Amino acid sequence: RLWTMNNFDIGIGLGKGQFGRVYIAKEKTSGFIVALKVLKISELRKSKAEKQLVREVEIQANLRHPNILRLYGHFHDERYVFLVLEYAAKGELYRHLKRCTRFTEKRTSRYIAQMAGALAYIHGKHVIHRDIKPENLLLDMNDQLKIADFGWSVHAPSQRRKTICGTKDYLSPEMVDNQPHDEKIDLWSLGVLCFELLTGSAPFEEPVNGRDTTYKRIAKVDFTIPDHVSADAKDLIVSLLQRDPSKRLPIKEVLSHPWILKHQRKSIINV
Numbered sequence: 412r413l414w415t416m417n418n419f420d421i422g423i424g425l426g427k428g429q430f431g432r433v434y435i436a437k438e439k440t441s442g443f444i445v446a447l448k449v450l451k452i453s454e455l456r457k458s459k460a461e462k463q464l465v466r467e468v469e470i471q472a473n474l475r476h477p478n479i480l481r482l483y484g485h486f487h488d489e490r491y492v493f494l495v496l497e498y499a500a501k502g503e504l505y506r507h508l509k510r511c512t513r514f515t516e517k518r519t520s521r522y523i524a525q526m527a528g529a530l531a532y533i534h535g536k537h538v539i540h541r542d543i544k545p546e547n548l549l550l551d552m553n554d555q556l557k558i559a560d561f562g563w564s565v566h567a568p569s570q571r572r573k574t575i576c577g578t579k580d581y582l583s584p585e586m587v588d589n590q591p592h593d594e595k596i597d598l599w600s601l602g603v604l605c606f607e608l609l610t611g612s613a614p615f616e617e618p619v620n621g622r623d624t625t626y627k628r629i630a631k632v633d634f635t636i637p638d639h640v641s642a643d644a645k646d647l648i649v650s651l652l653q654r655d656p657s658k659r660l661p662i663k664e665v666l667s668h669p670w671i672l673k674h675q676r677k678s679i680i681n682v
């Protein structure tokens with residue numbers, strides 16, 4: 412179906428991405444609420460991001476998973492490209508984390524289980540995300556996590572250099588050493604995410620006004636897990652933050668890890 416701007420009532424701005432703004436919008440005939448991302452073509456052209464956009468549209472349009480933000484469609488006029496994206500009613504996971512400093516073990520375990528499910532799904536399609544971090548994660552009405560940004564996802568394995576725009580905290584040792592990398596970099600990022608949700612800060616982030624030692628600490632896998640973190644959670648983080656990618660816990664085993672199983676929602680039907 413061919414959409415144009417006139418099919419939508421545009422609401423407030425939800426956020427400003429790298430190439431454009433996102434607005435809440437209502438599709439007029441159905442009343443369906445979406446997030447409409449507006450990308451300026453001149454901006455895309457200037458930063459040679461058209462190819463990345465095309466790849467992202469292709470990748471995201473073919474992904475169907477409860478924890479991956481849907482791309483319902485896209486259209487353009489002479490100046491803008493419009494992406495009709497799923498609306499996540501609770502917004503950025505990051506804001507919730509900042510607001511409560513750190514999440515409980517139960518809440519973190521559920522988010523990590525949802526992430527692991529989504530990663531198992533995209534890895535099954537030989538897609539690697541490469542940019543897992545709280546800023547790219549949204550929450551829907553039912554507190555379901557939604558991976559929002561596939562700006563850097565590529566088909567595995569990839570040599571493509573990921574220009575470091577944004578946080579370094581989630582870079583894996585093989586990315587820091589500019590080595591060839593495969594989907595196991597998402598396992599490393601999952602370990603960093605688990606650490607950050609449980610403690611409120613990333614494992615290798617530079618201390619406030621300290622010298623920027625992030626790269627060195629990543630390369631040396633130099634991190635300390637605070638005492639309040641349970642032994643099970645510690646075990647999962649350590650099994651993901653392994654320098655050697657082949658030693659990282661495979662994604663299927665993350666889903667059956669004791670710390671993940673013990674916090675699963677009790678199923679209603681206790682058969």
Ligand SMILES: O=C(Cc1cc(-c2ccc3c(-c4nc5ccccc5[nH]4)n[nH]c3c2)n[nH]1)Nc1cccc(F)c1
Pocket residue numbers: 425426428433446448464467468469471472480482494496497498499500501502503549559560561
């Ligand atoms: O650009 C993005 C990712 C993306 C998604 C979003 C985004 C941002 C915010 C929201 C929200 C949202 N809900 C909120 C509620 C409260 C406060 C803020 C909120 N943001 N829902 N859905 C969104 C989607 N920004 N950027 N995907 C993309 C880009 C190019 C091609 C493609 F196929 C996908």
